Amino acid sequence: MAANPSAAACDDPRIVTRALAHIDLVALRHNLARVRACxxxxxxxxxxxxxxxxxxxxxxxxxxxxxxxxxxxxxxxxxxxxxxxxxxxxxxxxxxxxxxxxxxxxxxxxxxxxxxxxxxxxxxxxxxxxxxxxxxxxxxxxxxxxxxxxxxxxxxxxxxxxxxxxxxxxxxxxxxxxxxxxxxxxxxxxxxxxxxxxxxxxxxxxxxxxxxxxxxxxxxxxxxxxxxxxxGASPVAGQTAAALDLRPVMQFESRLIAVNAVGSGARVGYGATWSAPALTYIGIVAAGYADGVPRALPSGTPVAIGSRIVPTAGRVSMDMLAVDLGPDAREQVGDTVRLWGDGVPAEAMAARVGTIAYELFCGLGPRVRRIFHGGVGDGA
Ligand SMILES: Cc1ncc(COP(=O)(O)O)c(C=O)c1O
The missing domain is CATH 3.20.20.10 (Alanine racemase)
Incomplete structure (x- = not known):
């Protein structure tokens, strides 16, 4: 239960959800089967x-x-x-x-x-x-x-x-x-x-x-x-979840809310810590540290847009982060950005900020809506 209802994930169908955690209960059962096998x-x-x-x-x-x-x-x-x-x-x-x-x-x-x-x-x-x-x-x-x-x-x-x-x-x-x-x-x-x-x-x-x-x-x-x-995260140092046949249960997603062309040398985000090496497109993702993306995330951390992996650019702010889409970007406003889950393991992001997947999962913000798929927990 969120401490502050006004900031909690909202069920109003008129409202576009900025940040979502899809919870795959089929993957959960698969991982339970891995427990049984071990x-x-x-x-x-x-x-x-x-x-x-x-x-x-x-x-x-x-x-x-x-x-x-x-x-x-x-x-x-x-x-x-x-x-x-x-x-x-x-x-x-x-x-x-x-x-x-x-x-x-x-x-x-x-x-x-x-x-x-x-x-x-x-x-x-x-x-x-x-x-x-x-x-x-x-x-x-x-x-x-x-x-x-x-x-x-x-x-x-x-x-x-x-x-x-x-x-x-x-x-x-x-x-x-x-x-x-x-x-x-x-x-x-x-x-x-x-x-x-x-x-x-x-x-x-x-x-x-x-x-x-x-x-x-x-x-x-x-x-x-x-x-x-x-x-679905790897519990063993040096081994990936995929190698252990574990499947991520959480897909943490947001969306692009702006795509802007910037010239060579343009700086992005608080503190101007990242600058464009050449003309490129910057995508602005509607999730920040209030949603559970660590502020300490360094530029260059991979996130997924469709099948493409793109690097973050500049500091994570409270409600947004930026990604470098490159000079030939095809992405558009509204596209889904996967922050962790398939192809971008939470463990990998955690390692970049010196923490563990446990902390990322537990740190999901109260306005992130969870959507359950594939089981008795649907809609709960
Ligand atoms: C006493 C105890 N048992 C089991 C667990 C589960 O550990 P893990 O998530 O590493 O499997 C924990 C987690 O912190 C714990 O404190």
Whole structure:
């Protein structure tokens, strides 16, 4: 939901949408099939936090559940409530657990599974829900040093949970810090610490994110927790999504709203950082950093117009960016410009500004309209 409705994507048919994110649920299902192929013996807990990485939590969750996804993972209670309100019934895991007694009660009422990561959370649950039916995951810190109990505390945590007859220890989670790096032995060290900590303890196990399940098959365990690969971006450093047979789910598009001839030496955009080497046509695209195109994007970043790849020219401004169409431009006002998606991977644009596709997807602005294609999420 957009914070400011007046700035949100508009459904009024009289209004031309400037920037669109086409969300291809067929591609999403294809990518889910890739998860199944890489982790044939694991169940899938799909990460749909952060509005399904900017793709639209409800339609994405519906499509994943209809395709057989066994569980969903979100960061917080609000995200889980949005899914429950939309009728999503599968188990939902709160990856950061709950932050208050009232949230714990919501988790009980909505049958949400809670990942407990810290002693203060156990105290909170013991105070607020000692006899309520809780489904818990124990989150262990095996080396990322972000969240989780120390591996040596796993036994005590299991015992503390077992003291409450209504509580159920569903399983154990850990999160990999370096799985995207196929040369980093840290992944196997984390796995070894996890396995050693849980020796003799009951409960299902979950280690792998997208990179883990694609690059480190031994981390697949009982449950895999893919996010990025479901959305069709490569989770593995140095490998393209196409090489991994992943299909981009999001096509982020805008349109040309002006095509202007400029002479040699003409400068374009704020700060006059780009100048035309010769006579050329400049196309003005109706999407800027308010829509999620990073302002730091350097001139020369490729975007697609039809089958043609053209470079950006000058600084990205709030609502627009410029592209160099060249001296023989055939493009016209109204033509569609693909900022990322087929032929122009989000990972490639992200790399140009020193970030990752996750951040581009999550940074889509509130006035970008999402249009869902190919599934149970249509029109949602
Ligand atoms: C705990 C946890 N599990 C799974 C995921 C999914 O990771 P990825 O999108 O890299 O597959 C995340 C994402 O940040 C996470 O925090």
């Amino acid at each position: 982790a044939p013996h694991s169940r899938v807990m799909a990460a749909v936090k952060a509005n399904a990485y900017g793709h639209g939590a409800v339609p994405v969750a519906r499509a994943l559940v209809a395709a057989g996804t066994e569980a969903l993972a979100v960061a917080c209670v609000e995200e889980a409530l949005e899914l429950r309100a939309a009728g999503v019934q599968v188990p939902i895991v709160l990856l950061e657990g709950v932050l208050s007694a009232a949230e714990a009660q919501i988790a009980v009422d909505e049958k949400l599974q809670i990942a407990v990561h810290s002693p203060w959370q156990m105290e909170l649950l013991q105070g607020a829900c000692a006899s309520a039916p809780l489904a818990l995951w124990g989150l262990l810190n095996t080396g990322m040093n972000r969240l989780g109990f120390a591996p040596t505390e796993a036994g005590a945590l299991a015992a503390a949970i077992a003291q409450h007859p209504a509580w159920r220890l569903h399983g154990w989670l850990t999160h990999l810090a370096c799985a995207d790096d196929t040369g980093a032995a840290e992944t196997l060290r984390q796995q070894a610490r996890f396995d050693a900590a849980l020796e003799g303890l009951a409960g299902e196990r979950s280690i792998a994110n997208s990179a883990g399940l694609m690059a480190w098959p031994s981390t697949c365990a009982d449950w895999v927790r893919p996010g990025l690969m479901l959305y």
